[in-house]
Amino acid sequence: MSAQNIPGAAMGKEGERKAMRPSNGLTRRDFLRITGAGLAGASLFGLAGCGQERGGGVAGGDVWKQFKGTTLQFISENTPPTSAIAANLKPFKDRTGIDVKITQMELGALVEKVALDFGAGEGQYQVIYADPYQVLAPYYQGLAELNTFNEDDSLPSIPKDTGDFIPTQLDAAGKFESEEELYALPYDAPTMIWMYRKDLFEKYGDQMRQDLGFDPTPSDSSTWDQYYQIAKWFNDNANEVKYGTGHQAKQYDSLMCDFSNILWVYGGDYFENGVEVGRLGSEDPGPALLDQPKALEAAEFYNKLLSIAHPGSTTWDWNGVDEAFRAGELAMTPNWHEFAAGIEASDLSGKVGYARLPTGPARAADMYGGTGIGINSGAPEDEQRAAWLFVVWATSPQTQRMGLFSEEGGGTPTRQSVYEIPEVEQAKKRPSEAPNMLTADAVSKAWEPQNIGLRPKIQQWNECDTIIFTELSKMLAGDKSPEQAMKYAKAGFDRATGAA
């Protein structure tokens, strides 16, 4: 199927689209080189070409037009790709005749609405931003299995097939427990990386090298222990910033994200076989491992690291730490890579470097926070099929490219082919029209199977998440020792998952 699934150049007319298909003699790279320049125009003049069209199904009709007049409701977290899509829906409307109403909100509110919609069986939202941990894992039964649509002759299939998606993202964002069943297509891919003041590292590099006895320049071999020493050095020696490091350690989901990076690199994990519980998920993850020595070691290090971090850390989520970093208060911070767009638009433009997070004694780990979009199985069948057209379009290479360069956007492509477009390659260097691409080298390595950090994809994750960030918050506040916090967290996890 993948050999036939080509993105086309989105010309708006079927004949033109067919004419754009590459002959067998062209490689994918050749094809992309030829069509790349036309992509910008393509996304302006109508998407089409977002999916492979097949002959059967709609007798004498256009598969993209068969649901003309339908109105779809898309519920999404307020994320850059959705903002970009919301601002550029016209090509989809022109091509399909389908109206899409987009409701954007904070993730917690989204989960609440989606859960109630699934519970009531209303099918009010046909297209759902399916966070792997808060929507997909607990409510995968409420999502339609997407292979059914992809294999339906009367519907367009996924351009370039699912193989074009970054494999770890497809597994993490799209599947639950089964390798075969697919519930969502990767839609966004925020990933935690190391953001650092390149200007300060250049200015103080020699001095730090001399004082610390190692090269402080962030690299794939940098460790968290070195990160701690660098942060402390900045606290003591540099006047340009108030603190060496700042963290998203508010009693919130962000604290779990920040800590998990450390937990994994020290060889700890939430559950036995944690990598698979993160990749495919599990309905029965077994007892938690948070009371194990490696988890305890990680908690002790995290407590130590936060003791020298900016004191504001315990009130910041990812937005707070980003604001502090952009305000010049911090020399470095671990944060989601999509904040690069804002940083490059601020006074720090050109002064910041992006690297993978430091490693630890056991492995490297960069927390992945990506999400897929899926279809509500409670919606009427025709609406589900119309929703499929939108899902295919919204995750197509053209739309991802459009989102990347959109003024509204700043999202990150989840397809490998988009990174091969020359214009996107170009954006990896300054001056960049898509500043998020400045992080591409860091995140592409972070998405490799051995590096990606995947939190447990389990049905009780919301509760477990709350337990771990609450216990960590108590630890950081000095109410509990790392050992007590991990012990309580383990007991809470086991109670939540039924392993107690």
Add this chain to the structure above:
Amino acid sequence: MSAARTDKGRGLNRLLVPSFGVRMMLPALLLLASLSIFPFLFIVWMSFNEVSPIGGLSFEFVGLENWVNLFADPDVRSSWMISGIYFVATVGLEMILGIAIALLVHEIVWGKNLAISLLLMPMFIAPVIVGLLGRFLVDPTYGLYAWVLDVTGLFTGNVLGSQGAALAAVILMDVWEWTPLITIIVLAGLSSMPQEIFEAAMVDGANYWQRLRHMVMPFISGVVIVALLIRSMDAIRFFDIIFITTNGGPADSTKIIPIRLYETAFRFFELGYAAAIGLGMLAFSILIANLFLRILAREGLAR
């Protein structure tokens, strides 16, 4: 015989066909039932079940398990304790400040309306915006209050990141927003006081404090209790400011019972247990309301 049958028929008819008055009230009763009574009964039923939307809405009867948990759960107990501190502090401060400001404003001769308009402004801001404003003002990066506290040496830590300071901060945000409500209610009471008896007291040589203690306070005690009742009901279900500022942290130090309820219902989706917590809050609200109504009745003010 036929007369007896007729009487019996009338009685049956009276039972089956509601009177004119009942028929007139029926639409309103049905509306009230659909909006309040049925949901209430449903929540009571939920509290005896394990209700989960995961994999489709499911009910499993668990008897008193949720209610036992409600009293045995140390986290819920801790939230009730924080709620208690929060309740006493916010309502207490709002009453003291509200009455004091009302007494001052009542004495203003020139520009009184302007002063009242300015005073009322916080009340017209949505609580979630008050939370955002508060968060910005005490943010360690760019917060004005954080900076003032720091340079004056009054508090050098991180306001929303320290346990005691975070609770104090959210209490003060609520006090800032709702003290004007107390002020305006008390001002209404002060405005309706007959001036003649005050003038007579002044002629008799009563000073300000004597007049305040023996005349003003007894006169406005009714409206003060009403204000107390309104703010108490609000304080029990306080949610927005904490949700937007601290989310219950740090270390659960601001996790009052409504935040715990929200978390149980809409993060963990343990809807049965959440129903029990919610009913617990309702019982507490009714208790407080009854207490104040009894005081009003005792004072002969519940008219």
